[in-house]
Amino acid sequence: MTWIDVPAGTRFGIDNLPYGVFSRAGHGPRLGVAIGDHILDLAPVLDDGVFAQPALNALMSRGRRVWRETRARIVDLLTDATRRPRVQPHLVDASTATLHRPFVVSDYVDFYSSLEHARNLGEILRPGSEPLLPNWRHMPVAYHGRSGTVVPSGTGITRPCGQSLVDGQVSFGPSRRLDIEAEVGFVVGAPSQRGEPVPTSAFADHVFGVVLVNDWSARDLQAWEYQPLGPFLAKSFATSISNWVVPLDALDAARLDGRSQDPAPLPYLARATPWAFDLTLEIELDGTIISRPPFRNLYWTPDQQLAHMTANGACVRTGDLFASGTVSGELRDERGSLIELTWNGRDPLRLPDGTERSFLEDGDTVTLRATAPSATGGQLALGDVTGNVLPARCGSDG
Amino acid sequence: MTWIDVPAGTRFGIDNLPYGVFSRAGHGPRLGVAIGDHILDLAPVLDDGVFAQPALNALMSRGRRVWRETRARIVDLLTDATRRPRVQPHLVDASTATLHRPFVVSDYVDFYSSLEHARNLGEILRPGSEPLLPNWRHMPVAYHGRSGTVVPSGTGITRPCGQSLVDGQVSFGPSRRLDIEAEVGFVVGAPSQRGEPVPTSAFADHVFGVVLVNDWSARDLQAWEYQPLGPFLAKSFATSISNWVVPLDALDAARLDGRSQDPAPLPYLARATPWAFDLTLEIELDGTIISRPPFRNLYWTPDQQLAHMTANGACVRTGDLFASGTVSGELRDERGSLIELTWNGRDPLRLPDGTERSFLEDGDTVTLRATAPSATGGQLALGDVTGNVLPARCGSDG
Numbered sequence: 001m002t003w004i005d006v007p008a009g010t011r012f013g014i015d016n017l018p019y020g021v022f023s024r025a026g027h028g029p030r031l032g033v034a035i036g037d038h039i040l041d042l043a044p045v046l047d048d049g050v051f052a053q054p055a056l057n058a059l060m061s062r063g064r065r066v067w068r069e070t071r072a073r074i075v076d077l078l079t080d081a082t083r084r085p086r087v088q089p090h091l092v093d094a095s096t097a098t099l100h101r102p103f104v105v106s107d108y109v110d111f112y113s114s115l116e117h118a119r120n121l122g123e124i125l126r127p128g129s130e131p132l133l134p135n136w137r138h139m140p141v142a143y144h145g146r147s148g149t150v151v152p153s154g155t156g157i158t159r160p161c162g163q164s165l166v167d168g169q170v171s172f173g174p175s176r177r178l179d180i181e182a183e184v185g186f187v188v189g190a191p192s193q194r195g196e197p198v199p200t201s202a203f204a205d206h207v208f209g210v211v212l213v214n215d216w217s218a219r220d221l222q223a224w225e226y227q228p229l230g231p232f233l234a235k236s237f238a239t240s241i242s243n244w245v246v247p248l249d250a251l252d253a254a255r256l257d258g259r260s261q262d263p264a265p266l267p268y269l270a271r272a273t274p275w276a277f278d279l280t281l282e283i284e285l286d287g288t289i290i291s292r293p294p295f296r297n298l299y300w301t302p303d304q305q306l307a308h309m310t311a312n313g314a315c316v317r318t319g320d321l322f323a324s325g326t327v328s329g330e331l332r333d334e335r336g337s338l339i340e341l342t343w344n345g346r347d348p349l350r351l352p353d354g355t356e357r358s359f360l361e362d363g364d365t366v367t368l369r370a371t372a373p374s375a376t377g378g379q380l381a382l383g384d385v386t387g388n389v390l391p392a393r394c395g396s397d398g
Numbered sequence: 399m400t401w402i403d404v405p406a407g408t409r410f411g412i413d414n415l416p417y418g419v420f421s422r423a424g425h426g427p428r429l430g431v432a433i434g435d436h437i438l439d440l441a442p443v444l445d446d447g448v449f450a451q452p453a454l455n456a457l458m459s460r461g462r463r464v465w466r467e468t469r470a471r472i473v474d475l476l477t478d479a480t481r482r483p484r485v486q487p488h489l490v491d492a493s494t495a496t497l498h499r500p501f502v503v504s505d506y507v508d509f510y511s512s513l514e515h516a517r518n519l520g521e522i523l524r525p526g527s528e529p530l531l532p533n534w535r536h537m538p539v540a541y542h543g544r545s546g547t548v549v550p551s552g553t554g555i556t557r558p559c560g561q562s563l564v565d566g567q568v569s570f571g572p573s574r575r576l577d578i579e580a581e582v583g584f585v586v587g588a589p590s591q592r593g594e595p596v597p598t599s600a601f602a603d604h605v606f607g608v609v610l611v612n613d614w615s616a617r618d619l620q621a622w623e624y625q626p627l628g629p630f631l632a633k634s635f636a637t638s639i640s641n642w643v644v645p646l647d648a649l650d651a652a653r654l655d656g657r658s659q660d661p662a663p664l665p666y667l668a669r670a671t672p673w674a675f676d677l678t679l680e681i682e683l684d685g686t687i688i689s690r691p692p693f694r695n696l697y698w699t700p701d702q703q704l705a706h707m708t709a710n711g712a713c714v715r716t717g718d719l720f721a722s723g724t725v726s727g728e729l730r731d732e733r734g735s736l737i738e739l740t741w742n743g744r745d746p747l748r749l750p751d752g753t754e755r756s757f758l759e760d761g762d763t764v765t766l767r768a769t770a771p772s773a774t775g776g777q778l779a780l781g782d783v784t785g786n787v788l789p790a791r792c793g794s795d796g
Contacts, residue, residue, distance in 0.1 A: 106545070106546055112627060133625050133626060134563075135561075135623060135625065138561060138568050139561055139623065141623065141626075141627055142627065143541070143542070143628050144541070144543060144544055144630065144634070145542060146505055146542055146712060147504070147505055147545070148504055148712070148714070149592060149712050149713065151592075158593050160711050161595075161709060161711070162709055162710045163533075163536060163664065165532075170536050172664045172665070172666060172709075194549075194636075195556050197793065218710070221710070224533055225533060225539065226627075226628070227531050227533065228539075228624065229510060229540065229541035229624075229628040229629065230627040230628020230629070231628070232539075232541055232542065233706070233709065233712070234710075236542070236707075236710060236712045237710040237711045237712050238711075266561065266568070266570045267570070268570060268793070308631070309634075311559060311560060311570075311631065312558035312616070312631040312632075312635040313556050313558050313559070313635045313636075313791075314544060314634045314635050315546060315547065316546070317546045393593065393711075395666070
């Protein structure tokens, strides 16, 4: 039990302690952990310059032993009531703080690891043929995204402009099919060496924590540009991540065996320990929950993703972000993108105000949330990720 | 004329002055410019801490005005003989120095902008159908590569392991079709703002300089993995760049009008000024020149690439690298990759030692070079990029 007065049912309790970067009047950005409605200012209480930095990268680069020691020290500070006089002055009311992007993103990789999502997309985009491409059950398919446009929760998302093919004509203008993708992202702390693949058993030695990801996608741009090199401008305008990074250790009680796989994965992809997570996502559009994608069923688990990403000798670096790809479940209200929820616009969503949505409209606000069982038998949450759609600015070509 | 004794016919003369990062016994990595057989140690002669850094990024971030002033100061130091007593002590014999990766790569984007290359690949991979995909003449197609595995010239290239489909069976092992791609890369110095596309007319405000790029590619891995999200592990094990970054201004005499384009590009891709370059590349395999790809014919010029990359509001950052894609000409001995030179192995290359090559063998050394007309009527060179193929280390799965 913490000596801090945390709200009943908080999802940022003592068993969570996510890290972020915050600032307040008179102080530059620095590291904090969320506890209830407060942020613990780490630099003064832990007396280490790494906590006074404006990004988690330096802390994350120190490796798992330091991550665990740091977490234990923070738990001690917040549970041992004799620490209170020293710690209390450094608890910041979260409502008075500004949150920032928690880490500098090195490489950003986006997987495509939900079977239900891949199957839905196949059925929508290639009707009448086998929805899963031949490689899908053999490897966690992925692509590199743009790390320079990964933005923190709360950043406005300007509708992108770009080329699309409309009635056989190539035109340039605002995307008409702006979509979301609800994903879970894994943040690399400790780097690996080039030439040394990271086995599935070493997942926790490298992964520092977990964020929620909204991989905004312009479906019309994507359809026209993606052959043969994959999505590019359809995704690169913005990818939102939560401001809080939940440490991997906080998710211990949420760990599950991964879903069974057929065919059995090749040896380098064989799982060593359970790295599926019992996370339930939630997509809110303009105040209405439109979906609750279950992360527990992800076909390719993140330990397999990391092993695959490095199987060719590629190294990972501190700050690398790899995301699950859209998380979708079997049911309609478990789908993680609008293209699936509305079946490419065939079945628009009806919102309580009577309006319909096939894709996002200007002014729409999308918030992703995720909860998981916590070590104390309750629930903890990942950081929310929210974004508001702003009108396109295409200039004279629009 | 410089007062330094430069070798006759040097391609690193006073009209070139490429920037790099070098170290020597007793000194850490810092910035230098190449002149003849020497490297000018910039920190002591220019008296600014930015030159004592181990990467070009901070200098590059200062913008075009500073780049031009710095270049003018260096030219002055190396041409005004009265400077000699002060400068001479800081000229380092290049043979005593170690060269390093010249800048920290932010995002790495690889285009696909050579018409001849795209057509060759289409004919090889999709025989009997239209070789160019429908989008190709409408936009410079591209994908994001892995920035964390961009390595400097001279780095050994371990043959990657990965999945491929052989006789209908999925297997994991060393790539059997390791290839090169001869490319020219553009290095972003001054960043742009998210939401503000960079018009073709602003190319020189953002691009600091030019490198040679070898985008090593495992064709067998690529064929199996690339649907539908594009190349991933087939490329991400290593991308080599030259140690020297040639300033854009050094290439003024090499600038040409871009090749005519049909259909006319959309307005946001219309060229404002000539940004094609009269560069001739050279591919040397184990001591034999096997190709001389002409860069001057590139279909999509780099100003168009930058405008396209940012048309959706994506920003560029200091250290972003965008490469042309494989440069190929009309003729067989102008092709920029082995898959084209050997027509996917059908027509192996015969080397002077009597051996044949369809793709790279362990122990092979590939060196790319490029020359261009210089301001003084001679030739200047980009930095070479070389790499030696090391045997795969696939572990127990190999």
